[in-house]
């Protein structure tokens with residue numbers, strides 16, 4: 406492919422912090438050499454740097470460039486800077502509690518619980534933020550009805566920070582805000598980790614009582630790196646009540662209890678604890694077995710902080726971007742109850 410063709414592909418990469426202009430127009434393409442593209446950043450701390458690197462790579466792959474390389478150069482220093490940004494925890498200075506919402510395996514309702522817990526805590530009067538750390542499958546924009554909105558970047562004391570979106574009294578941040586709709590995010594390991602850290606460490610969180618971090622499913626490298634570099638105080642583990650889920654919860658718990666990490670687990674949330682049909686709101690069907698969560702909590706020595714029913718309205722409200730915790734139905738009460746116990750537990 407010629408340099409001109411590559412540049413044409415790069416015109417598809419837009420900088421959300423710069424009025425959506427493309428990177429060619431912004432003069433950010435430093436050089437093109439075969440399948441290697443070097444992006445120039447005027448500042449070390451462009452909060453969207455990792456996102457732009459990922460988006461550039463994705464644009465090249467989509468354009469048919471095999472195994473493209475994207476490097477960066479910081480103009481102020483006039484020296485090539487490899488990936489691996491520098492972060493500090495300054496923007497978390499006024500955040501009292503940072504809690505990871507985790508699970509051993511995917512699809513148990515971790516994001517649903519995180520989003521609803523955030524809304525419920527806000528309803529109880531706490532200052533709350535939520536960072537969606539699931540860089541591979543961000544679901545916070547959809548669940549909060551903030552899809553398609555774009556956070557702005559702001560310079561504060563010489564540092565560029567991303568301003569979180571605010572809705573339902575909660576500050577939300579997700580890599581999903583920087584991706585085109587329906588477009589999968591293509592990351593290599595270290596890039597994913599950096600993008601994730603930016604979503605937490607380069608955000609204007611301000612003063613918060615609680616910052617919840619919706620962790621990606623599983624217990625991989627990205628979790629370890631997150632726990633090592635972000636001062637996550639401890640975890641809330643979400644599970645479903647089946648017998649077979651115990652092993653996954655054990656794995657999730659082991660990650661936090663690993664001697665190199667060593668963070669407390671504040672509690673367990675049993676999601677889909679029972680099924681209540683919409684037409685019979687007073688009935689409870691224990692389709693995954695009764696008291697599975699309580700037994701699990703006891704086995705693992707973790708307090709059971711909440712039990713959330715499986716009800717159609719929880720999924721529907723999630724899909725509609727209006728979390729169930731904001732409503733008046735019994736499922737809202739389950740989340741408010743969880744929020745009250747969670748807040749009490751953390752003092």
Ligand SMILES: Nc1ncnc2c1ncn2[C@@H]1O[C@H](COP(=O)(O)OP(=O)(O)OP(=O)(O)O)[C@@H](O)[C@H]1O
Pocket residue numbers: 508510511512513514515516517518539542544621622676677713714715716717718719720721723724
């Ligand atoms: N208590 C519930 N009642 C009804 N539907 C639920 C409940 N909890 C979660 N769901 C639905 O189940 C699906 C998966 O939930 P969610 O995305 O929160 O899981 P997750 O653990 O975050 O998944 P992932 O591992 O992909 O991040 C969603 O469609 C959600 O609306």
Ligand SMILES: [Mg+2]
Pocket residue numbers: 515516517539544
């Ligand atoms: Mg999720």
